[in-house]
Amino acid sequence: MSRSPSLPERPHLDLDPDMSEAERLSALRQHFERMVEVNRELDERLQAVDEKRAELVDEVEQIKARNDALKTASYYIATVEEVTDDGVVIKQHGNNQEVLTDLAPNLTYEDLEPGDRVAINDSFAIQTILDDETDARAQAMEVVDSPTVCYDDIGGIDEQVREVREAVEQPLENPEMFEKVGIDPPSGVLLYGPPGTGKTMLAKAVANETNASFIKMAGSELVQKFIGEGARLVRDLFKLAAEREPVIIFIDEIDAVASKRTDSKTSGDAEVQRTMMQLLSEMDGFDDRGEIRIIAATNRFDMLDEAILRPGRFDRLIEVPKPDVEGRRRILDIHTRDMNVADGVDFDALAEELDDYSGADVASLATEAGMFAIRDERTEVTEADFHAAHEKLEEVEESGTGPISGFTDYQY
Ligand SMILES: Nc1ncnc2c1ncn2[C@@H]1O[C@H](COP(=O)(O)OP(=O)(O)OP(=O)(O)O)[C@@H](O)[C@H]1O
Missing domain, CATH: 2.40.50.140 (Nucleic acid-binding proteins)
Structure with a gap:
C-alpha cells in the first residue's frame, strides 16, 4: 500500500515588534494567503480520501454479495x-x-x-x-434398539394410543389377521397436533411394546443444502430400516419436506421436492417391506402437501390434542410418581389451573417444582413449590421466552 504524502506544512506567522504598520499588514496578508492555500490543499486531500473510501465501501459490498451468492448457491x-x-x-x-x-x-x-x-x-x-458421510447419517438419524417408553407413561391421550396400536401394532403382531380379513394395513400413520403432546413418546412406546427398533429422523435434517443429499438420506433411512426389522421409522416435522408446493422456484425448494419424491417412492414400494412401520408427526397439518396423504402413503391420520383436565391430572401423576411429594398436595385443583398446558408443559412444571424444593434445601416437594413453578412458567410465557408451548397458537 502506498504511503500518503505528508501533510502541508503549517504556515508560520513572524511579526517583528519593530515592523511598521504597512509591513505588518503585508506580513499578515501573506500569512492569510498561505493559510488559504494550505486549506485548499487539505480540502483536495480530504476529497481524495473520501473518494477512496467510497471505492472501498463499494468493493466490500461487492465481495459481500459474492460471498452471499456463494453461500446460497447449490453444489x-x-x-x-x-x-x-x-x-x-x-x-x-x-x-x-x-x-x-x-x-x-x-x-x-x-x-x-x-x-x-x-x-x-x-x-x-x-x-x-x-465431512465423513457417516456423520451426516448420524446427525440426521437417531437409532434406539429398544426404547424404554411404555403406554403407561403416556397420559390423557388414551384414544390416540388405542388408534396407534391398532394401526401399527396389529399389523406387526398379527399380519395374518389382515390377510384373512382381506384388507391392507395402513401404510403410514400421521400424528398431528400441537408441540409437546406426546407424539414422539407414542411412536417410541409402540416400538417398545412390539420389540421393534426405533429410528427417528427429523424432517428438518432432511433439508440439506447439497443437491441429492436429502433424497440419499431418505434412501439410507429405508435401507437401515430394512437391516433392522422389525422397526418403527419415525419422521418428525414431516412438514419440512412435505409442505404444499410454493410458487417460488429456488434451488432449495427443488431440493425439498426431490427429497419428498424420494420419500413417496420409498413408501410406494412398501408393500413387501415386511416388518417396517412408519409414523410421521407434524405440528403444521395445514401446511402438508396432499400427495403424502393419499392411500398407500400416510393414510391413517391421528390427531393428538393437548390434554383436557383429566388428562393433565393423569400426566401430573405420571411425572410426579418418582418424586418425593409431600402428603396432601391437591393435584386435582392444580390440573384445573393448568389450562391449555401440553404434556411437555406439565412435565416441565413438575421438574420446576422439584427445583424450588432443591433451592430451598428440602427433599420434599410441597404444594407451594408446584404453585411457585406454575407462576414462574406463566411469567416466562408472558415474557415470550418460555418453554411453554401451550399458549401459542399453533395451526394444525
Ligand atoms: N401425553 C403425555 N403424557 C406424559 N408425558 C408427556 C405427554 N406429552 C408430552 N409429555 C412429556 O413431554 C415430553 C415431550 O413430548 P414429545 O416429544 O412426545 O412431544 P411431541 O408431541 O413429539 O412434541 P414435538 O411436536 O415438539 O416433537 C415427553 O418426553 C414427556 O416428558
Missing part, C-alpha cells in the same frame, strides 16, 4: 477418484459421470484423498471437502 456432490498432476478425477453422485477438474483457490491438493466426498459447483470445480 453437487461427488467422490474423489484420483488426485493426479493434471487435476483431480471425480465421479459425480447421481449420474456417475467422471470428470477431471480443479480446486477452488482456498483448497490445495494435499487436502484431498481418493474417496473423499466433495461439493462441486456448476463448472465441476471442487468447492468444499465434506
